[in-house]
Amino acid sequence: MQFKSMIISNVEVSPGYWRMRMTAPPELPAAQPGQFVMVRVNEAIDPLLRRPFGIFDVGIHTPAQTGAAPQPYLEMLYRVVGKATSMLSALHETDLLDILGPLGKGFNLGSPEEEKMIVGGGVGLAPLYLLAKELVKQSSVRLFVGGRTRDDILCITEFERLGVECYVATEDGSLGESGLVTEALIRRLAACDGKPRIFACGPHGMLNAVAGIAAQGGIPCQVSLEGYMACGMGACLGCVTPGHRHSGEAPDYRCVCADGPVFDATELKWEA
Numbered sequence: 657m658q659f660k661s662m663i664i665s666n667v668e669v670s671p672g673y674w675r676m677r678m679t680a681p682p683e684l685p686a687a688q689p690g691q692f693v694m695v696r697v698n699e700a701i702d703p704l705l706r707r708p709f710g711i712f713d714v715g716i717h718t719p720a721q722t723g724a725a726p727q728p729y730l731e732m733l734y735r736v737v738g739k740a741t742s743m744l745s746a747l748h749e750t751d752l753l754d755i756l757g758p759l760g761k762g763f764n765l766g767s768p769e770e771e772k773m774i775v776g777g778g779v780g781l782a783p784l785y786l787l788a789k790e791l792v793k794q795s796s797v798r799l800f801v802g803g804r805t806r807d808d809i810l811c812i813t814e815f816e817r818l819g820v821e822c823y824v825a826t827e828d829g830s831l832g833e834s835g836l837v838t839e840a841l842i843r844r845l846a847a848c849d850g851k852p853r854i855f856a857c858g859p860h861g862m863l864n865a866v867a868g869i870a871a872q873g874g875i876p877c878q879v880s881l882e883g884y885m886a887c888g889m890g891a892c893l894g895c896v897t898p899g900h901r902h903s904g905e906a907p908d909y910r911c912v913c914a915d916g917p918v919f920d921a922t923e924l925k926w927e928a
């Protein structure tokens with residue numbers, strides 16, 4: 657689905673990280689956690705390509721004006737890294753964006769008796785809030801969030817408001833535990849007497865570590881990947897990543913946009 661969206665708010669939530677709320681068509685609140693949208697940041701030729709962003713939240717917005725009709729909304733959490741994202745951060749209320757989505761495959765929510773462990777790093781938290789919102793309806797949910805410094809730890813209050821127990825670690829020790837958040841995950845997994853299930857999104861090194869922990873414990877684990885995308889729909893093969901059987905002699909690639917961005921960790925090739 658392609659639609660024009662009007663910006664409702666665009667706020668810097670931490671240095672370099674922004675949260676944008678915009679209007680959405682009535683079908684969008686049915687998007688699965690983990691799906692993404694492709695955003696065209698302006699009508700000009702540069703930047704030509706749409707940029708992919710996870711769906712942080714969907715819901716119904718009630719405008720402040722009396723008598724105005726409630727309106728479905730879409731939220732993105734984004735980090736300014738280059739041209740398109742800095743242009744996004746300069747947009748204001750009532751500006752328009754051209755959006756394609758929801759696209760890709762989202763998370764499999766698992767079964768209610770499992771303890772859900774969500775692991776996120778920096779802006780990797782973006783697709784995990786909508787996931788947590790769904791998971792808390794049926795299971796206990798724990799969030800393990802890591803970053804280099806406290807500025808990379810985003811939106812924890814929102815997760816806490818859902819009833820999610822949050823574990824924070826920063827590499828410089830400026831917030832939460834000092835070190836990697838995977839250490840807190842390992843400790844919780846050792847204490848868990850039920851059936852855990854892991855969901856993760858963040859930098860590749862973090863995903864690699866989480867996939868290794870899950871494989872060692874025989875724990876179901878899904879990861880949401882990022883990649884460079886041009887079409888977002890499986891047509892250009894610009895976003896492929898090696899599958900678990902991949903080798904130089906027998907190539908096995910998965911399309912992040914159409915086969916993912918969420919994959920069962922066992923489907924992919926990881927560094928040992």
Ligand SMILES: Cc1cc2nc3c(=O)[nH]c(=O)nc-3n(C[C@H](O)[C@H](O)[C@H](O)COP(=O)(O)OP(=O)(O)OC[C@H]3O[C@@H](n4cnc5c(N)ncnc54)[C@H](O)[C@@H]3O)c2cc1C
Pocket residue numbers: 692703707708709710711732733734735736737738739740741742779782783881882883884885917
């Ligand atoms: C499925 C999917 C979902 C995504 N969801 C989000 C999200 O919710 N929030 C968010 O902030 N970003 C998300 N991204 C990444 C986002 O698409 C890029 O940050 C954005 O396209 C950068 O555009 P730009 O023009 O600002 O930067 P560019 O000019 O394209 O790049 C500038 C610099 O950023 C680096 N960069 C670009 N893209 C990425 C990337 N994917 N990962 C790491 N470094 C990158 C480049 O190497 C370059 O150094 C997602 C990507 C994918 C594939």
Ligand code: FES
Pocket residue numbers: 884885886887888889890891892893894895896911912913914
């Ligand atoms: S971005 Fe074109 S195939 Fe994935």
